Amino acid sequence: MKEAKKILTRLLEAANIHVNGSNPWDIQVHDERFYRQVLSHGTLALGESYMAKWWDCAQLDELFTKVLIAHLDTFIKADLKLKLEIFWARVSNLQRPSKAYEVGEQHYDIGNDLFEVMLDKRLTYTCAFWQHAHTLDEAQAYKLDLSCRKLHLQPGMHVLDIGCGWGSFAKFAAENYGVKVTGITISKEQAAFAQDACKGLPVDIQLMDYRLLTGQYDAIASLGMFEHVGYKNYRQYMQVAHQCLKDDGLFLLHTIGGNHPAMFTDAWLNKYIFPNAMIPTMPLIDEAMEGLFIMEHWQNFGTDYDKTLMAWYGNVVTHWPALSAKYSETFFRMWSYYLLSCAGSFRARNSQLWQLVLSKNGIRGGYAVQPQKHVQVV
Structure with missing residues (x-):
């Protein structure tokens, strides 16, 4: 848990985003499970943990602007489940008539x-x-x-x-x-x-x-x-x-x-x-x-x-x-x-x-x- 917190905190700081900082785009973490979950499961976990109130941000739009400008999304690897979904999207037609x-x-x-x-x-x-x-x-x-x-x-x-x-x-x-x-x-x-x-x-x-x-x-x-x-x-x-x-x-x-x-x-x-x-x-x-x-x-x-x-x-x-x-x-x-x-x-x-x-x-x-x-x- 401590290592995950250290890694994610360092990544966020590279985009001028601080954990529990005073800027409106800073993340306020309420549940320590947030760090490992996001590092393990990427953007899916980021959104789900927000829905679960594990973290908050006064200015979400600016948070994502900074994350994307800094390309932080590329540093968080997809987990196995997501990789399987990407593979399935390649071999099947997810937008076929039946769907x-x-x-x-x-x-x-x-x-x-x-x-x-x-x-x-x-x-x-x-x-x-x-x-x-x-x-x-x-x-x-x-x-x-x-x-x-x-x-x-x-x-x-x-x-x-x-x-x-x-x-x-x-x-x-x-x-x-x-x-x-x-x-x-x-x-x-x-x-x-x-x-x-x-x-x-x-x-x-x-x-x-x-x-x-x-x-x-x-x-x-x-x-x-x-x-x-x-x-x-x-x-x-x-x-x-x-x-x-x-x-x-x-x-x-x-x-x-x-x-x-x-x-x-x-x-x-x-x-x-x-x-x-x-x-x-x-x-x-x-x-x-x-x-x-x-x-x-x-x-x-x-x-x-x-x-x-x-x-x-x-x-x-x-x-x-x-x-x-x-x-x-x-x-x-x-x-x-x-x-x-x-x-x-x-x-x-x-x-x-x-x-x-x-x-x-x-x-x-x-x-x-x-x-x-x-x-x-x-």
Whole structure:
């Protein structure tokens, strides 16, 4: 126990993090088992021990920023169980059709009451675009409008929304750009909410895996869904999008991106938040789209995700007195750890947020984002 404490304390101090120190990003250890557990089991134990109240930190987001900038995660080796999970991810398809609905059941179906107070008024569960925005509602409206402008949407178009969530993009595009939208999701709660939210609009929301899609569309949007596809299915995903997109259409892919390839996301996030998720890298996306699409535009606004996650966390804290009647303190610690650790990852530039615009045959004369028009942003 003493040796484990010495090693972990030395590692943390290399990142200017002190055990029981006075800085807001310092770790306050309540249970000495913390040291050996984290050294033995890595990031999974770090998150689980926080949930168990073995340690605290006043500013978790900044703690993770410092940990990741110093690359401390690379010094803590994976245990045998995690190594076996990584091996299994290599030899099997964790995102096969029979497992497609798991993330919906575990994460997106937790309860709309949580997401309604955490997210913006449209329930947009993807990175907001904060340029010129002062509130979360404005930032998400600007992101939705930017996405529509990148797709060159015009009245009368039929748009496919792969991974439509609670219908924010579908509703926004139908109301502000006069398009018809077909949206699909693997979450029952999302589908029911989106169907109700889009009543009276030319929007069709379906509970469906993307591999079952048919038909052709003038444009395709996929915001925050590609992280659940898995590298073994990237090519099939791109083939489905290619088949569903008309020859002169545009495909907007909005996804978190990673700097280094990994078979699945962080072990703690994989277990408690997003089962079977995998963050793509640039080479993997390029390989998947080769021969199917031409890259027209690639934008990175990953630093905006830091601000978005902190806004979500602030909303959860504000509404926790009401939420606590349904959700436990352990859940609150888990959810806080999720939002703040991810914010730290984007702040450290360990994670990215990409928007790609793809075409099937290239845009004659070149591609440009459509100029902004007046839309309802509040």
